[in-house]
Amino acid sequence: MTKKFTKDHEWVLVEGDIATVGVSDFAQSQLGDVVFVELPEAGRELEQGKEAAVVESVKAASDVYAPVSGTVIEANQALVDDPSMVNSAAETDGWFFKIQLKDASELDALMDEAAYKAFVEESH
Amino acid sequence: MTEAATALKTTPLHALHVELGARMVPFAGYDMPVQYPLGILKEHQHTREKAGLFDVSHMGQVRLTGADPAAALETLVPGDIKGLAQGRMRYTLFLNEQGGILDDLMVTNAGDHLFLVVNAACKEQDVAHLREKLAGKAEVELLDDLALMALQGPMAAEVMARFVPEAATMKFMSYLSATFKGVPVILTRSGYTGEDGYEISCDKADAEMIARALLAESEVEAIGLGARDSLRLEAGLCLYGHDIDTTTTPVEGALEWTLPKRRRAEGGFPGYDIIHRQLTEGATRRRVGIQPEGRQPAREHTEIRDANGTLIGEITSGGFGPTAGAPVAMGYVDIANSAVGTPLTLVVRGKPLPARVAATPFVPQRYYRG
Numbered sequence: 407m408t409k410k411f412t413k414d415h416e417w418v419l420v421e422g423d424i425a426t427v428g429v430s431d432f433a434q435s436q437l438g439d440v441v442f443v444e445l446p447e448a449g450r451e452l453e454q455g456k457e458a459a460v461v462e463s464v465k466a467a468s469d470v471y472a473p474v475s476g477t478v479i480e481a482n483q484a485l486v487d488d489p490s491m492v493n494s495a496a497e498t499d500g501w502f503f504k505i506q507l508k509d510a511s512e513l514d515a516l517m518d519e520a521a522y523k524a525f526v527e528e529s530h
Numbered sequence: 531m532t533e534a535a536t537a538l539k540t541t542p543l544h545a546l547h548v549e550l551g552a553r554m555v556p557f558a559g560y561d562m563p564v565q566y567p568l569g570i571l572k573e574h575q576h577t578r579e580k581a582g583l584f585d586v587s588h589m590g591q592v593r594l595t596g597a598d599p600a601a602a603l604e605t606l607v608p609g610d611i612k613g614l615a616q617g618r619m620r621y622t623l624f625l626n627e628q629g630g631i632l633d634d635l636m637v638t639n640a641g642d643h644l645f646l647v648v649n650a651a652c653k654e655q656d657v658a659h660l661r662e663k664l665a666g667k668a669e670v671e672l673l674d675d676l677a678l679m680a681l682q683g684p685m686a687a688e689v690m691a692r693f694v695p696e697a698a699t700m701k702f703m704s705y706l707s708a709t710f711k712g713v714p715v716i717l718t719r720s721g722y723t724g725e726d727g728y729e730i731s732c733d734k735a736d737a738e739m740i741a742r743a744l745l746a747e748s749e750v751e752a753i754g755l756g757a758r759d760s761l762r763l764e765a766g767l768c769l770y771g772h773d774i775d776t777t778t779t780p781v782e783g784a785l786e787w788t789l790p791k792r793r794r795a796e797g798g799f800p801g802y803d804i805i806h807r808q809l810t811e812g813a814t815r816r817r818v819g820i821q822p823e824g825r826q827p828a829r830e831h832t833e834i835r836d837a838n839g840t841l842i843g844e845i846t847s848g849g850f851g852p853t854a855g856a857p858v859a860m861g862y863v864d865i866a867n868s869a870v871g872t873p874l875t876l877v878v879r880g881k882p883l884p885a886r887v888a889a890t891p892f893v894p895q896r897y898y899r900g
Contacts, residue, residue: 438565438569438570438571438756439569439570439571439572439852441571441825441827441850441857442825442826442827442850442857444826460879462826462827462850463570464570464571464574464756464760464849464850464852465564465570465756465849466829467827467829467879489825
């Protein structure tokens with residue numbers, strides 16, 4: 407299963423019709439030390455590109471957008487308890503939430519890892 | 531480099547910041563390090579545990595000379611400047627005719643002159659203000675050939691003593707003219723973190739040598755503006771332009787301690803009538819510490835509501851306090867809700883966040899009293 411990325415620096419990993427969402431390692435390096443996350447509750451409907459979660463670093467608050475539309479099935483409680491996991495494991499244990507995909511074709515517009523890497527290098 | 535960045539001024543330590551891998555941001559017209567690779571959280575903790583070196587060369591250093599510069603300066607600030615002993619310093623405020631705060635500053639009695647340190651963003655207007663109001667009474671010189679650094683933290687004294695042995699016994703808020711590895715420096719035992727430490731004023735040409743010498747000590751790390759802000763917020767110290775400004779008086783700003791008895795009785799500073807009335811009758815609002823419940827920080831401009839949901843003020847500084855291990859903030863509330871312990875509701879992204887009025891500092895200050 408390949409990981410896809412958005413221009414807003416979220417990643418999404420799809421297994422079957424379940425998508426796991428987090429922020430990229432590049433995003434966490436830009437955010438700095440994360441001290442708080444606010445995650446969507448299970449059952450909430452998310453729309454692609456709309457606000458889904460909030461991440462606060464020592465510096466500032468940032469919105470996390472839904473990379474794809476769907477219904478939240480689980481939020482990462484371990485991340486709520488230890489927000490620094492966004493920094494230490496952004497693209498693994500530091501996932502934000504899982505959603506039931508509404509429309510798998512939305513994934514087509516997202517970048518693969520190589521394209522995202524090029525996007526980051528180009529824009530920063 | 532972008533066009534905006536090229537227009538920014540730099541400090542004498544700019545190349546060193548870049549070499550150390552700092553993330554540079556525009557601040558008060560200068561390209562300044564917001565953080566180094568260590569990151570704000572660890573830089574903050576390092577300063578509280580060991581010692582941190584800050585470049586504050588963007589701040590204004592001003593020399594005031596004349597027949598009686600203390601008497602002259604007292605016409606612009608409410609502090610006791612005439613009573614300041616040689617070698618001692620104090621915090622005071624430039625006030626406008628409404629009692630509003632034009633800037634906050636440190637004043638040192640350096641014997642043959644007064645030495646002022648003012649905020650970077652205000653330094654040009656402060657100097658213009660001093661020159662206009664003190665014309666014929668004092669000479670005002672902006673010392674832009676000087677750099678300024680701060681060494682802060684519980685190990686600052688031990689580190690500084692390796693270079694300037696007599697620094698060890700300096701009292702908090704005192705001044706010393708000394709030599710650091712052969713070059714002249716002015717040390718004050720002061721800072722903006724709530725920790726023991728020094729500010730080091732030196733010639734621009736000597737700044738990098740001094741910074742490298744201090745950073746070579748195992749206890750010292752370079753610390754950026756990000757941690758400087760979280761350190762001062764935990765220490766309950768105001769940031770000019772945020773917690774205090776031209777619309778806030780020293781009484782509203784909970785800075786009555788800057789208004790000594792003689793000046794309260796005699797007046798003779800701008801805004802005296804308003805400030806005297808507020809001291810007597812009370813002000814309608816007050817700056818307080820605010821402790822949000824839970825872990826979510828409440829940032830500047832967050833609305834503050836009382837138990838009934840009425841808007842009673844806003845947060846002027848807020849973030850996460852790494853040493854407090856919790857969000858910390860300060861802001862203005864109406865006087866009826868200003869007592870420590872009063873429950874408040876903060877409105878963060880449209881949602882209510884419970885909080886309480888809290889005593890400041892959020893962490894104990896550890897100044898060296900001798």
